[in-house]
Structure formats: structure tokens, C-alpha cells
Amino acid sequence: MRSVIVAAAALFAVATQAQDAPAMCASLATSLKLNDTIVTSSSPVTSGQFMPPDGQASQGDLPAFCRVELTIAPTADSDIKTEVWLPMAGWNGKFLAVGNGAWAGSIQYRALANGVRRGYATASTDTGHTGSDASFADGQPEKLIDFGYRAVHQMAVQGKATVDAFYSTAPDYSYFNGCSGGGRMSFMEAQRYPEDFDAIIAGAPGYDRTDVAFQTLGMIQATHETPESYLEREDLELIHSAAMQMCDARDGLTDGLISDPAGCDFDPGVLQCKGGETRACLSEPQVTAARKIYATITDPRTGEILTAGMEPGSELLWDRVAAREPHHMYISLFQHVLFPDEDFDYRDLSIVDHLDYAREVDGGIFAATSSDLEPFISRGGRLLIYHGWADQNIPPMGSIDYYNEVLDTLGKARTEEGVALYMVPGMGHCGGGHGPNEFDMLEVLEQWREDGKAPAAVLATQREHGQVVRTRPLCPYPQVAEYDGTGSIDEADNFTCAVP
Numbered sequence: 001m002r003s004v005i006v007a008a009a010a011l012f013a014v015a016t017q018a019q020d021a022p023a024m025c026a027s028l029a030t031s032l033k034l035n036d037t038i039v040t041s042s043s044p045v046t047s048g049q050f051m052p053p054d055g056q057a058s059q060g061d062l063p064a065f066c067r068v069e070l071t072i073a074p075t076a077d078s079d080i081k082t083e084v085w086l087p088m089a090g091w092n093g094k095f096l097a098v099g100n101g102a103w104a105g106s107i108q109y110r111a112l113a114n115g116v117r118r119g120y121a122t123a124s125t126d127t128g129h130t131g132s133d134a135s136f137a138d139g140q141p142e143k144l145i146d147f148g149y150r151a152v153h154q155m156a157v158q159g160k161a162t163v164d165a166f167y168s169t170a171p172d173y174s175y176f177n178g179c180s181g182g183g184r185m186s187f188m189e190a191q192r193y194p195e196d197f198d199a200i201i202a203g204a205p206g207y208d209r210t211d212v213a214f215q216t217l218g219m220i221q222a223t224h225e226t227p228e229s230y231l232e233r234e235d236l237e238l239i240h241s242a243a244m245q246m247c248d249a250r251d252g253l254t255d256g257l258i259s260d261p262a263g264c265d266f267d268p269g270v271l272q273c274k275g276g277e278t279r280a281c282l283s284e285p286q287v288t289a290a291r292k293i294y295a296t297i298t299d300p301r302t303g304e305i306l307t308a309g310m311e312p313g314s315e316l317l318w319d320r321v322a323a324r325e326p327h328h329m330y331i332s333l334f335q336h337v338l339f340p341d342e343d344f345d346y347r348d349l350s351i352v353d354h355l356d357y358a359r360e361v362d363g364g365i366f367a368a369t370s371s372d373l374e375p376f377i378s379r380g381g382r383l384l385i386y387h388g389w390a391d392q393n394i395p396p397m398g399s400i401d402y403y404n405e406v407l408d409t410l411g412k413a414r415t416e417e418g419v420a421l422y423m424v425p426g427m428g429h430c431g432g433g434h435g436p437n438e439f440d441m442l443e444v445l446e447q448w449r450e451d452g453k454a455p456a457a458v459l460a461t462q463r464e465h466g467q468v469v470r471t472r473p474l475c476p477y478p479q480v481a482e483y484d485g486t487g488s489i490d491e492a493d494n495f496t497c498a499v500p
Contacts, residue, residue: 021088025066034158051111062089072154077142080151084162085116092119095171099185101282113380115366123159123432127151148365149477150189156196179203179430179495194376198447202385206394213330215297215307217346219322222292228285240315245385247312257425257435259480298346308397310458317428319394371405377418382449388427420455421477436460436472457497
């Protein structure tokens with residue numbers, strides 16, 4: 001009888017809290033006290049549609065939630081806007097913080113909406129500025145540090161405190177999910193602030209932004225070296241077709257996907273025009289440009305490898321980076337952060353002349369390169385990395401290189417305890433591409449951290465016009481998906497993860 005009474009009392013408490021949630025939410029505007037933080041607003045939002053204030057897309061099918069807006073100022077120059085969305089019913093007991101791409105500069109409302117739909121108390125930050133370039137850094141070193149790593153840490157600390165204040169209990173688990181620039185944030189958190197999150201997802205992590213900038217602008221230099229060097233769309237299609245012809249079937253299937261691009265030594269020189277050819281071939285300057293895009297970037301003075309190049313199979317996405325105009329994100333890095341006092345011209349960028357100085361100015365603000373994850377793993381932390389093999393922005397081999405560096409630092413057993421890597425054939429930067437690119441890494445992360453279920457095959461889906469056309473397992477590195485030999489090659493059940 002006593003257990004029945006206790007259970008009934010608990011249900012009554014939950015129901016009462018749900019009824020009182022709007023009032024509790026509104027009261028946070030005056031009752032919530034956080035270090036270095038002003039509670040700008042705290043207001044209940046009814047279920048249904050939410051229209052973001054900055055022109056981002058409307059978000060629908062939302063549960064009722066408490067929207068808390070914070071302004072965090074750990075320094076006199078800081079102005080870190082953060083929002084915490086708290087489900088007013090059906091909270092799953094967990095906290096989820098989400099990352100930003102590129103230069104951040106806005107609250108990520110779509111990611112906030114996705115989080116509360118799944119029952120998470122969810123937080124997002126603009127990292128201390130508005131706008132999509134690095135002009136905020138002009139004469140503002142503290143704002144640059146906020147963007148580099150401090151804002152996400154503050155979001156974690158103040159976000160969890162907000163959760164505690166609203167629900168009268170701390171979250172059972174705290175997670176972070178970011179891709180691209182958000183993947184860099186993921187690495188920063190695991191390395192600098194191992195106590196902030198219990199587990200972290202890092203998609204396409206741009207963890208060494210300054211060095212990668214030399215590779216990205218190198219792509220543009222290659223295709224603009226002479227007027228004859230430029231690769232038009234039809235040239236990229238030609239190169240892609242040749243790369244697929246050579247590399248696709250190496251895994252035993254001709255399926256439009258290259259399972260292991262790094263293992264295929266494709267040379268675009270096979271396409272160079274011969275004799276009087278002028279069509280369906282590349283000029284010598286174009287071949288040179290394509291070779292540079294594939295090539296590993298090294299310091300000619302020391303032989304140090306800075307970053308890998310692009311992989312076979314990624315060619316159809318090159319024009320998003322090596323276009324007529326240079327990539328704005330990296331141009332902004334050089335103009336506003338690394339060389340703000342100079343008349344910077346990307347055509348003059350040189351590893352010999354500029355790399356050392358650029359790294360000195362960076363000073364670790366953008367570089368999250370430490371392979372010592374022991375402080376994170378020792379407290380139960382889990383880091384799940386994924387990267388598309390056809391990524392056109394951040395070389396995918398960088399994620400493999402980092403994983404191997406962690407192996408060297410921590411050893412196989414410790415690394416496998418706390419770090420997992422998934423390479424995604426055919427996927428571009430954080431999505432897109434020409435292969436299965438929809439998957440739920442958050443569920444994998446939860447099962448790993450909460451239930452001790454080691455990462456295994458993850459179902460990835462490819463859709464065309466809203467219809468599923470292919471599924472394929474993603475495998476924890478170094479495994480790849482191998483066809484069992486029977487059944488449709490478009491169904492994941494007919495594949496097994498194995499080390500090639």
C-alpha cells in the first residue's frame with residue numbers, strides 16, 4: 001500500500017509541476033541568479049509554432065517550453081547571448097548544448113527545436129557576437145576568445161544551472177552536439193573543459209582552423225593560378241566520373257560510393273588532353289590544379305604535414321570552395337584575425353612566409369589539437385566523431401589523423417573506451433553529397449554513455465524526393481561496410497562491418 005501511495009504522490013507532483021510550469025518559467029526572470037549573467041527574459045511558449053526573432057525559419061510541432069534568454073559577460077567586453085529551452089512537460093532529465101558552424105554569430109533555433117522535441121533541455125549560444133564573418137574580432141581580443149572557446153563553456157555552466165533552477169534538479173546527463181565549427185567546439189570542450197559534458201558529438205571537426213585555412217585557400221590559388229587553371233562545373237563532373245571509375249569498385253561493388261577513398265591513388269593526369277583534343281579532357285594547367293587539390297599540404301621547410309587534401313569522390317562539391325570568389329570564412333580569418341593590419345591578398349598567401357606568424361597569432365584560440373583526452377575519458381567522457389568522405393570544406397583524413405594521434409597517446413584500450421570515429425562514404429560537409437547521409441548519432445551516444453553499449457553499426461539513410469532509396473551501415477573506424485554477397489545493395493541488412 002505504501003508503494004502505491006508514494007507512486008501516486010510522485011505522479012501528483014509531476015502533474016502539479018506541469019500545471020505550474022508557466023508561472024515557474026516567468027518567475028525565472030527575477031529569481032534566477034547566475035554568475036556574470038543577466039537573465040534578459042524568461043517566458044513560457046505554447047506548443048505549436050515558434051517564429052525566431054532573426055529571420056531564421058519557423059519551427060513547428062514543438063511542445064510547450066520555457067524560453068530563457070541570457071546575456072553572459074565573463075569579461076567587460078563580453079556579450080554572449082545564450083538561450084535555454086526547457087520542456088514544460090516530458091523532460092527526459094538531460095541537457096543538450098548545440099554548436100555553431102563557421103563564425104557562429106547567431107542562436108541555432110532549428111537545433112534548439114530539435115532538442116526540445118526529443119525532450120531535452122537544450123541550449124545554444126551566438127558565441128558573443130552577431131554576423132557571419134570575423135569582423136567582430138577587430139580590436140576585440142576578448143570577443144575572439146569568447147568565440148574560440150569561452151562562450152561554449154559559459155553556455156554549459158550557466159545552461160545547467162538554469163536547468164537546475166527550473167526543474168529543482170541537475171540533469172542526469174549533459175551532452176554536446178556540433179558539426180564543422182561546432183565540431184571544433186566539441187574538441188575544445190573535451191580538451192579544455194572535460195567536466196562540462198558527459199559525452200560529445202563532433203561532426204566534421206574543423207579543429208585546426210588556421211592550418212586548414214592554408215589548405216582551403218590553396219585550393220583557390222590552384223584554380224586561379226592562371227586563367228587556364230580554373231575548373232568549370234563540367235570539368236569537375238569529368239574528374240568525378242574518372243575517379244569513380246577507378247575507385248568505386250575497389251570494395252567489390254559498383255554502387256556510386258567509394259568506401260575507402262584514401263586507399264585509391266587516383267591521378268587526374270589520366271584526363272589530360274592529348275594531341276588535338278579539346279573536349280572531355282583537361283588542359284595541363286587544370287591537371288596541375290586538380291593534383292594540388294588532392295595533395296597533402298606540407299611545410300616545404302620541414303616536411304611537416306599540415307593537413308590532407310581532398311579525397312577522390314568529393315569533386316562535385318569543390319566549386320563550393322574553389323569557386324570564382326575565395327571562400328569567405330577563411331578570407332575573413334586572414335583579413336580580421338591573422339593579418340588585420342595588412343592589405344591581405346589570398347594570392348600572396350605562402351606557407352613559408354605566413355604559417356609561423358599565423359600560428360603565433362592563433363595562439364590556441366582556434367586550435368583544438370591535443371590528443372590527451374585522459375581527463376575527459378577518466379570521468380566517463382565519450383567522444384563520438386563522424387566525417388563525410390566527400391567533405392569539401394574540411395579534409396576528412398584530418399579526423400582519422402586525430403584518432404590515430406589519440407591512439408598513440410592513450411593506447412588502444414583507453415581510446416576505444418572513450419573515442420569512436422565514423423567515416424561516411426559519399427557525404428559532404430556535415431551532410432549532403434551523394435550517399436546515405438541521415439543518421440542518429442545522438443542515440444548512439446546516449447546508449448554508449450548511459451548503457452555502456454559500445455558503438456557498432458549505425459543505420460544511415462539516403463532519400464531522394466522524400467523517399468528512401470538506400471540504407472547502409474556506418475561502421476566504427478577502421479571497419480568498413482562489406483556486402484554479404486546476396487540481396488539488394490541498397491539495403492543495410494545485406495552489409496556487415498569488418499576491417500578491410
